Amino acid sequence: MPLITYREAIKQALSEEIDRDENVCILGEEVAQYNGAYKVTEGLWEKYGDKRIIDTPISEAAFSGLAIGASMLGIRPVIEMMFMSFSYVAFDQLFNNASFCRYMSGGLMNVPIVVRGPANGGTNVGATHSHTPENLVANHPGLKVVCPSNAYDAKGLMKSAIRDNDPVFVMENTLLYGEKWEVPEEEYTIELGVANTLKEGLDVSIITHGRCAMIALNAAETLAKEHSIDAEVIDLRSIRPLDEESILHSVKKTHHAVLVEENKPFCGVDAQISHLIQFKAFDDLDAPVHRVSAIDAPQIYSKPLEDWQIPNETRIIESVLKCLA
Amino acid sequence: MASKVATKKSRKKTFEKSEINLKLSKEKKIALFKTVVGIRRFEERSLQAYNQGKIGGFLHLYIGQEAVAAGIVSLMEENDHIITAYRDHGHALAVGMNMNECMAELYGKYTGCSKGKGGSMHYFAPDKRFWGGHGIVAGQTPLGAGLAFALKYKNIKGCAVCFLGDGAVNQGSFMETLNLVSLWGIPVVFVIENNGYSMGTSLKRSSAEESLAKRGEAFGVNWDTCEGHDIFEVRHKANEAMSYARDKVKPFLLEIRTYRYRGHSVADANHEKYRTKEEIETYKKNKDPINLLRKKLIADKTLTEALAKEIDQEKKVEADTATKFAEESPYPPKTEIITDVYWSVDNDEKKQLKGTYFFND
Numbered sequence: 001m002p003l004i005t006y007r008e009a010i011k012q013a014l015s016e017e018i019d020r021d022e023n024v025c026i027l028g029e030e031v032a033q034y035n036g037a038y039k040v041t042e043g044l045w046e047k048y049g050d051k052r053i054i055d056t057p058i059s060e061a062a063f064s065g066l067a068i069g070a071s072m073l074g075i076r077p078v079i080e081m082m083f084m085s086f087s088y089v090a091f092d093q094l095f096n097n098a099s100f101c102r103y104m105s106g107g108l109m110n111v112p113i114v115v116r117g118p119a120n121g122g123t124n125v126g127a128t129h130s131h132t133p134e135n136l137v138a139n140h141p142g143l144k145v146v147c148p149s150n151a152y153d154a155k156g157l158m159k160s161a162i163r164d165n166d167p168v169f170v171m172e173n174t175l176l177y178g179e180k181w182e183v184p185e186e187e188y189t190i191e192l193g194v195a196n197t198l199k200e201g202l203d204v205s206i207i208t209h210g211r212c213a214m215i216a217l218n219a220a221e222t223l224a225k226e227h228s229i230d231a232e233v234i235d236l237r238s239i240r241p242l243d244e245e246s247i248l249h250s251v252k253k254t255h256h257a258v259l260v261e262e263n264k265p266f267c268g269v270d271a272q273i274s275h276l277i278q279f280k281a282f283d284d285l286d287a288p289v290h291r292v293s294a295i296d297a298p299q300i301y302s303k304p305l306e307d308w309q310i311p312n313e314t315r316i317i318e319s320v321l322k323c324l325a
Numbered sequence: 326m327a328s329k330v331a332t333k334k335s336r337k338k339t340f341e342k343s344e345i346n347l348k349l350s351k352e353k354k355i356a357l358f359k360t361v362v363g364i365r366r367f368e369e370r371s372l373q374a375y376n377q378g379k380i381g382g383f384l385h386l387y388i389g390q391e392a393v394a395a396g397i398v399s400l401m402e403e404n405d406h407i408i409t410a411y412r413d414h415g416h417a418l419a420v421g422m423n424m425n426e427c428m429a430e431l432y433g434k435y436t437g438c439s440k441g442k443g444g445s446m447h448y449f450a451p452d453k454r455f456w457g458g459h460g461i462v463a464g465q466t467p468l469g470a471g472l473a474f475a476l477k478y479k480n481i482k483g484c485a486v487c488f489l490g491d492g493a494v495n496q497g498s499f500m501e502t503l504n505l506v507s508l509w510g511i512p513v514v515f516v517i518e519n520n521g522y523s524m525g526t527s528l529k530r531s532s533a534e535e536s537l538a539k540r541g542e543a544f545g546v547n548w549d550t551c552e553g554h555d556i557f558e559v560r561h562k563a564n565e566a567m568s569y570a571r572d573k574v575k576p577f578l579l580e581i582r583t584y585r586y587r588g589h590s591v592a593d594a595n596h597e598k599y600r601t602k603e604e605i606e607t608y609k610k611n612k613d614p615i616n617l618l619r620k621k622l623i624a625d626k627t628l629t630e631a632l633a634k635e636i637d638q639e640k641k642v643e644a645d646t647a648t649k650f651a652e653e654s655p656y657p658p659k660t661e662i663i664t665d666v667y668w669s670v671d672n673d674e675k676k677q678l679k680g681t682y683f684f685n686d
Contacts, residue, residue: 025478051478057508062467062501069408069471069485072456075478092464092498105449105457106439107665141666141683165668193680241680272684279686 001182009151009183010040010116010172013158014078016187018044018052021076024162027054027063028080028117037082038118038177060090064115068097068167071113078162081117084171085131098167099142114161119147119171120211121262121299121310130299132262134209135269137169138240144192145169146238149213151181153237156190164192173211193241197250201232204320205250207273208260209236212311216260219316231320239269247273248281255286258319262310265293290323292316327507327542330549330565340557341621345400345564354627355636357399357556361391361615363640364415367424370644371414371431375591379652380431382444387415389586392614393518394419396559397486400567401454404483406472408456408465410490411446412518412585420453424647434654441657442665462523463489463496466515470506470576473513477574484512484570486563492523494537503544506576514566517580518553524589525599538580546578553583554612557621584608 004012017024030037032045032055045053056063060081067077081087087094098111121130137145144166148154154172161168198217208216213235220231232250236243251257257277259270274289295309308315340346349357368386375384387394390412398407398419409416417427422438430437431445438448448458456472459465469487476483493499494517506513517538523531534540541548547569551562559581566577586605588596597605622628628636663683664671670682 023478057501057504059501059505061498062470062505065464065467065498065502066471066474066505069456069468069473070475070478071471072451072468073406073472073475073479075471075475092461093467096461097459097464097468101449101457102668103665104439104443104447105451105665106437106442107671108439108449108451109456110668112668141663144667165672191679193678193682238680241678241682242684243679244681276684 001184003180004151004183005178005180006151006154007038007040007177009155010158011042011044013155013162014041015044015047017159017162018048023074023076024078025052025054025075026078026080027056027067029056029058029082031055031080036080038174040177041080060086061093064090064093065097067113068093068101068111071111072109076112076162078114078116081115083129084117084119084133085129087115087133088131095136095140099140103142110165111167112165113167114170115167116158116170117172118174120173120175121294122175122306124301124303124306126301127298132171134169134171134239135263135267138269143167143169143240145171145240146192147171147210148237149210149235150176151179152183153190153196155183156188157192157237159189160192163189168192171210176211190237192238193243194237195243195246196235196237197246198233198235199231201230201254203230203254204256204258204324205232205234205254206258206260206316206320207234207236207247207250209239209269210262212260212262215311215313216316219313219320222313222317223320227321229320229324244276247276251277251281252284255284256323257285258290258292258316258323260292260311260316262294265291265296268293287323290319292319327545327547329539330547340555340561341625343557343561345560346557351627353399354622357395358618358622358628358633359636359640360395360419361556361618362637363424363643364391364395364418365615366637366640366644367418367427367647368414370648371428372591374431374648383411384431384445384591385412385589386585386587386591387412389608389614390518390520390553390583391415392556392559392618393516393553393581393583396556397516397563400560400564402483404476404481405567406454406456406483406485407488408469408472408485409458409488410462410465410493411458411460412490413446413448413458416488417448417450417455417458420450420455422448422450422453422455424643425650428647429651429654432651432654433656434651435657435661436650436654440661440665463493463499465489466493466499467502469515470502470511470513473506473511474509476512477510482571484514484567486514486516486567488516488518490523491517491519491521491528491537492531494540495531503541503546503578507544507546510575512570512574512576514563514570514577514579516563517578518583519580520583520585522589522599525593525595527599536580538578541578546576548578548580550580550582553581554614554617556614556618584612
């Protein structure tokens, strides 16, 4: 199986879907002639031309809204946010119009758009460019959101997102773009709402999503080697819809849960998951649910401190040890 | 280069004699009259229900502006689409939505056009190429551009008409959108329904340049202005704008000066404080779009006084019947709260969807 980068996997998904459906097009800042700010769309403009790969001015509200309007007439736009942080200047379009038009029309319409782009910190760019708004998206019924942690998932989830008839946010990660994973050559998709058990274990369930899943996997190996702790790692992949069954199944087996995410803790995704576990698996818990989130402050610029602010292996191991103490 | 569209200086031109209006058959002229009267009677009846406490929420009345929506909708061709903001009853009735579904929506009833999920500001009729009904000022403007983008993408000749108010021109999303549609050659006509007040703030107090359409020049968008009380003028100017958008595949900005008799919404109790009673009465007396149309249609023998009265009565009865329909209709069942949220959930007949979509304990 070929080893390809997360970036290449997304590009393959976009390219295959453009080939499959004439209504799929890509809009965003620098996506065409510049080849993408993070080179995700490199070569696509040359291959598909102006109609399918469209450079926009720096006007997130306008091109997001335009994509929503176009989708009402059957176009399936994939819009790139150079950083998911920039979705905030298109907030009304994405969080009112994309999410609620179907509802407010009593189901007369749907909005098949994909909003994709990197949503992560750890890149030494300060607070305005380091948002992880999957919790905000998940707080808006009508929207769906996925957070692929590796190249295989990125491709499979992206293809499903593009084929989905509802608006889907795909939260990517700049720190993963250059990392490689095995991705099959034959076509596949990954359904939304299905978590992935990255490592089975008996002592504690580490429930996580996005790049944190990869960090948690490393932490689990260290826990096994140095502390003889057999951790299970559940990668949610999809936040809304959410695979509650996999979470509960794992917690009922290990009786311990440590939740890891890059969100800030207050109203983060894991606040909901923590509630789910106490509500539906209360009697199975041998310890309180523990959380590792970004330290609760705006993202700091200074690199060594930012690396400490977002979840890392050390903090995950500390949290697991506390949970099992 | 973008410019104000050249029009003959003689403002005395009678627009009913322009080509697009000469094409109107007697039946079509009567239909236009029925539309404007219908909008007025529907809204008066809805106001009564609101004052009786039978409907809640916001109620942004279109009374005084009827000729704009009715005139422009009458020009829609088979591939044209429209979208507007929250003052949407007139547009909805003009495209042919019926009073029953519209009134029931105000009552929050299951028989409403959005099953009671949208309310006054959120009427939709995609089958009539009417895409809302949007609650946030200027939020609909990029959507309107998107409808027109889709036409161009699919090589369909047509245009989208996106209505907005004079307050919306000061929102960033509209200015971003004007740039985008000009840059890409998108066949959208933005119609600014300038009623002089963005909520309680007069045009003078909200816009540095009082010619709103002139802003088009900054973006290379052709523009024109129009008076909104005469439906024949609206049709004449809007036809030029829509034909331009369809034929040239380019945007157009049309500012229509109109007037609303009521407040920003019914909850706006101050509307006789930020403007004088005389101002309202003078407009009603001299420029009421319905009176003006009636006079013109009687003068050209399309209507008789008797027929005009009969139509008026017919529309009153229709509005009363709609009210009765709304009152007698059921509220949506509680199970409806979580339907129409996701297409995929609503269409999951085989129960194949994975994961949890709703997080209710």
